[in-house]
Amino acid sequence: MWDDLRAVDDTFHYSGERTQYLAFPLGGIGSGGFSISGSGRLIDWSIRNRPALQGYNGYSHFAIKAEKNGELVDARVLNGPYDLNPTGAPGMRKMFDGFGHGANRQTLAGVPHFDKVDFYGRFPTADLVFSDNQFPGGVRMTALSPFIPHNDRDSSMPVGMFQFEVVNDTADEPYLYAGGNVGQ
Secondary structure, eight states, X not given: OOHHHHTSOGGGEEEGGGGGGOEEEESOTTSOEEEEETTSOEEEEEBTTBOOTTOOOTTOOEXXXXXXXXXXEEEEESOOXXXXXXXXXXXXXXXXXXXXXXXXXXXXXXXXXXXXXXXXXXXXXXXXXXXOTTSSSEEEEEEEOOOOTTXXXXXXXSOOEEEEEEEOOSSSSOOEXXXXXXXX
């Protein structure tokens, strides 16, 4: 479907269990930033002069839905399989966070997500390809960091950029796709 990704060296292609060890940095040098995990979760929000590795910015995420003839076919968060510790981790809530209380709410672990993610990371860009048998088509998200070699001014911009591409790879009639950032 995305022929340009077939040319990427296998060293930079992550799938299956390999994606759970990724945190691709986004944001400018010295200006704060965040990361995108191998499953597509927005993590490590170090913004407002507060380093916060393993932190979340509320429930920030991207989502997509598919409609056919005005009827909802499917809606999913652009995340892959849950790749953190399912017994829990330290979080922001004073009670019912920590090990033994299940996944933190900010990970959106209980919301429908994609079954498979292929991650292609070549700094300063990362491509994530989401697929699921229930979703009519494929979704590609490209995340870009403003890093430009030998250009400290532009490389320090406090931004992370995203581009989305949705392809209907089914034989059915055209679908209407909609999505967006529904986080804070």
